[in-house]
Amino acid sequence: MIHAAVIDDHEAIRFGVAAALAGHAAGRITVVSEDATVDTFLARQLRADVVLLDLQLADGSDPKQNTEDLIAAGYTVLVYSIADNVRLLRRALAGGAAGVCRKADPIADTVASIEAVADGQIVLSQEILGLIEGDESYVAANLGHREREVLALYAGGMEVPEVAVRLGIAENSVKEYLKRIRAKYTIVNRPATSKLDLFRRAIEDGIVPPVEPRA
Structure with a gap:
């Protein structure tokens, strides 16, 4: 019930x-x-x-x-x-x-x-x-295609090595994408210092993580 x-x-x-x-x-x-x-x-x-x-x-x-x-x-x-x-x-x-x-x-x-x-x-x-x-009045972070992919996977619960394997890129590349993603959100006054913050930003921007966020 x-x-x-x-x-x-x-x-x-x-x-x-x-x-x-x-x-x-x-x-x-x-x-x-x-x-x-x-x-x-x-x-x-x-x-x-x-x-x-x-x-x-x-x-x-x-x-x-x-x-x-x-x-x-x-x-x-x-x-x-x-x-x-x-x-x-x-x-x-x-x-x-x-x-x-x-x-x-x-x-x-x-x-x-x-x-x-x-x-x-x-x-x-x-x-x-x-x-x-479609909300043009909203201040978006203007993430690139690969940045959106990384955000969806990482915010959805995957760790850096798992994201790297899924996308076929180096772990350092994933870390660099995450660094740039956080910087872009900070620029538009939507900071995302934690993984939970990134999950919320993904939801706000219509980037739905494919798996549930881990605690």
């Missing part, structure tokens, strides 16, 4: 999602709370495996901060939104959201997304990736 929570400032959405999940995923997913703000939910200290988080809440809170606060409290975050604001979408992903589920999606897709992120997977549809990559 997956315990889910819904945070949305529209009451109809909160209770509608709970009812829909009860009707389509009975015995697999149960909604433990429906709250209008992240602070209200966190104050209750409830057990939940996945939190469905709307991007734009009435309290004006930042989706990146909301996501980070929820993750710090031990929750996995699945953005549940109409996803029409790419800037806010990127902020939630930068904060560590495990995926994005659109409110317009069939409830079966929502159920599948909840189950996937509860299982540790990243959920990003081609449509969402297209929105991210």
Whole structure:
């Protein structure tokens, strides 16, 4: 049984999602709370495996901060939104959201997304990736093709020797690519000093790692 929570400032959405999940995923997913703000939910200290988080809440809170606060409290975050604001979408992903589920999606897709992120997977549809990559207002790091390949593999969990073998290049070349990748992100004010930071930058830029990040 997956315990889910819904945070949305529209009451109809909160209770509608709970009812829909009860009707389509009975015995697999149960909604433990429906709250209008992240602070209200966190104050209750409830057990939940996945939190469905709307991007734009009435309290004006930042989706990146909301996501980070929820993750710090031990929750996995699945953005549940109409996803029409790419800037806010990127902020939630930068904060560590495990995926994005659109409110317009069939409830079966929502159920599948909840189950996937509860299982540790990243959920990003081609449509969402297209929105991210097509956002011309975003300051990209302008990574080259090989740099994107290296980032995808390394951020996804491979070590330098494994990346080198996969791409058929020297380990020193991989290290040099990583150095340049970090430098490019620093230039656009998106530093990536750790491997987790690189994983988040890969998600933000639509470069989906092929494997899950290792701790």
